[in-house]
Amino acid sequence: MKTLRRPKVRDQVASQIQQYIVEQKLGPGDRLPTEAQLAATFGISRLSLREATKSLEFLGIVESKTGVGLTVGSIDMERLTEHLSFHAGLLDADSQQLIDSRVILETGVLPHIARRMKEDSSIESRLRELVEQFRSARDLKSWIELDVRFHRSLLEASGLQPLVAFGDLLHIFFQRFRESVKKAGWKAGVESHDRIVDELAKGRVEAATAELRKHIESHKERLS
Amino acid sequence: MKTLRRPKVRDQVASQIQQYIVEQKLGPGDRLPTEAQLAATFGISRLSLREATKSLEFLGIVESKTGVGLTVGSIDMERLTEHLSFHAGLLDADSQQLIDSRVILETGVLPHIARRMKEDSSIESRLRELVEQFRSARDLKSWIELDVRFHRSLLEASGLQPLVAFGDLLHIFFQRFRESVKKAGWKAGVESHDRIVDELAKGRVEAATAELRKHIESHKERLS
DNA sequence: CGGCATCTGATTGTCTGATAATCTATCACC
DNA sequence: GGTGATAGATTATCAGACAATCAGATGCCG
Numbered sequence: 370m371k372t373l374r375r376p377k378v379r380d381q382v383a384s385q386i387q388q389y390i391v392e393q394k395l396g397p398g399d400r401l402p403t404e405a406q407l408a409a410t411f412g413i414s415r416l417s418l419r420e421a422t423k424s425l426e427f428l429g430i431v432e433s434k435t436g437v438g439l440t441v442g443s444i445d446m447e448r449l450t451e452h453l454s455f456h457a458g459l460l461d462a463d464s465q466q467l468i469d470s471r472v473i474l475e476t477g478v479l480p481h482i483a484r485r486m487k488e489d490s491s492i493e494s495r496l497r498e499l500v501e502q503f504r505s506a507r508d509l510k511s512w513i514e515l516d517v518r519f520h521r522s523l524l525e526a527s528g529l530q531p532l533v534a535f536g537d538l539l540h541i542f543f544q545r546f547r548e549s550v551k552k553a554g555w556k557a558g559v560e561s562h563d564r565i566v567d568e569l570a571k572g573r574v575e576a577a578t579a580e581l582r583k584h585i586e587s588h589k590e591r592l593s
Numbered sequence: 594m595k596t597l598r599r600p601k602v603r604d605q606v607a608s609q610i611q612q613y614i615v616e617q618k619l620g621p622g623d624r625l626p627t628e629a630q631l632a633a634t635f636g637i638s639r640l641s642l643r644e645a646t647k648s649l650e651f652l653g654i655v656e657s658k659t660g661v662g663l664t665v666g667s668i669d670m671e672r673l674t675e676h677l678s679f680h681a682g683l684l685d686a687d688s689q690q691l692i693d694s695r696v697i698l699e700t701g702v703l704p705h706i707a708r709r710m711k712e713d714s715s716i717e718s719r720l721r722e723l724v725e726q727f728r729s730a731r732d733l734k735s736w737i738e739l740d741v742r743f744h745r746s747l748l749e750a751s752g753l754q755p756l757v758a759f760g761d762l763l764h765i766f767f768q769r770f771r772e773s774v775k776k777a778g779w780k781a782g783v784e785s786h787d788r789i790v791d792e793l794a795k796g797r798v799e800a801a802t803a804e805l806r807k808h809i810e811s812h813k814e815r816l817s
Numbered sequence: 818c819g820g821c822a823t824c825t826g827a828t829t830g831t832c833t834g835a836t837a838a839t840c841t842a843t844c845a846c847c
Numbered sequence: 848g849g850t851g852a853t854a855g856a857t858t859a860t861c862a863g864a865c866a867a868t869c870a871g872a873t874g875c876c877g
Contacts, residue, residue: 375830375867391766414832415832417831419644420831423648424647425651428651434840434857435859436858437839437858455615456614456654456668458620459665459666466752469705469753473756474697474701477701478697529693531766534680534683538674538677599838599839602860627827628828639862641859643830658868658869660829660868660869660870662828819876821877824871825872828867835861837861838858840857844853845851845853847849847851
């Protein structure tokens with residue numbers, strides 16, 4: 370039986386601000402009530418309120434300006450990536466689950482991509498360009514960055530923004546696995562990306578799916 | 594020329610704490626200096642120090658326990674996935690994107706569920722129990738709750754924790770769509786859940802996939 | 818002696834009241 | 848019309864204080 374403890378005021382407040390943003394359909398730049406107003410609304414001290422807003426601000430979700438007030442931001446994936454990459458040792462995720470999740474997510478969007486590729490030729494050019502850049506990568510950092518960019522572009526090409534956001538998050542946890550790729554494996558990665566785009570362009574979703582699955586699962590052996 | 598402003602104390606402190614963690618090679622559970630000590634070290638008030646530590650705590654990098662002190666935390670996907678609710682990609686998602694995302698996610702896990710069902714009979718019983726409860730729902734609130742529970746159990750049955758967390762997130766945004774389900778449509782929902790479980794139990798993943806897709810997409814007509 | 822209850826000390830959680838810093842809008846002056 | 852000063856609003860940070868929680872130590876009872 371777990372100890373019953375008072376929930377932290379700041380956590381409840383952060384959660385309520387989240388709900389307020391969603392309910393009011395607020396977007397980046399929209400004004401929020403002032404710290405004094407929010408504190409009065411929640412019946413707490415302004416400093417406790419600030420603990421919640423500073424937490425949200427750390428991720429870019431809320432922005433504050435002295436003398437002006439609070440506004441809605443947008444979660445800043447770059448900032449998040451930076452903070453989390455700094456603490457790779459604290460990232461807690463099961464490698465097999467990451468691989469399986471990525472396979473489900475990325476193969477799941479392939480039918481959408483193939484359909485949209487027919488309507489919008491810039492999708493194929495974009496992906497092919499990324500493959501060529503990937504082929505030219507000369508250091509691990511660039512190679513990783515271009516690998517991430519390709520996979521993100523796949524998700525983006527689906528037009529499904531929720532999956533793009535989640536894919537970004539999966540990549541943060543996946544980062545350290547990429548760092549163990551040997552240079553000898555870079556070429557195989559490039560050829561995989563190439564084949565995936567080829568199959569998609571020909572409308573062969575099942576072949577693209579098999580190739581993408583193989584590509585993502587290729588990390589498996591190295592992580593055992 | 595950008596305005597020069599005083600850097601925020603809390604951001605500087607958060608950064609220094611992060612460096613301390615890395616330099617001392619600290620891992621999850623390791624003790625950090627107390628709030629009072631850190632405040633003295635940085636020559637700032639304890640409350641300003643807390644603004645920094647609460648920000649780090651929001652990400653899981655730091656954990657605090659009343660009466661005990663601060664420790665290094667760990668960064669888990671569940672927490673971060675929750676924070677994604679502030680992501681523009683989710684906030685701006687239209688109903689079609691939510692439907693498509695759910696289809697990809699939930700049909701994607703079905704092969705994993707079918708496989709695990711063979712190894713663990715409690716999965717099937719659990720799902721069947723939820724279908725029976727669903728059949729008995731007498732008010733909209735219960736009906737919705739049981740619908741959510743069934744779908745969450747599907748994701749849980751896959752054993753893929755990242756996708757369970759993401760599914761929870763999608764449900765938050767999907768909630769308002771469920772509320773427009775007419776009572777006349779409840780029975781169809783129950784029969785869908787029933788058929789999905791039947792097909793899974795027989796190992797017919799493709800049939801289960803088609804049924805689940807149809808079930809989720811059934812929201813589409815109502816949302817036009 | 819072992820288990821349970823109580824107490825103590827340490828630390829985080831939250832508060833009140835206050836001043837400093839920053840921003841925007843308005844007004845006065847040239 | 849442009850520039851500088853001022854006022855008001857709001858966030859940034861502080862000091863001092865009490866409340867809540869936890870771990871460890873101690874005492875009591877069977």
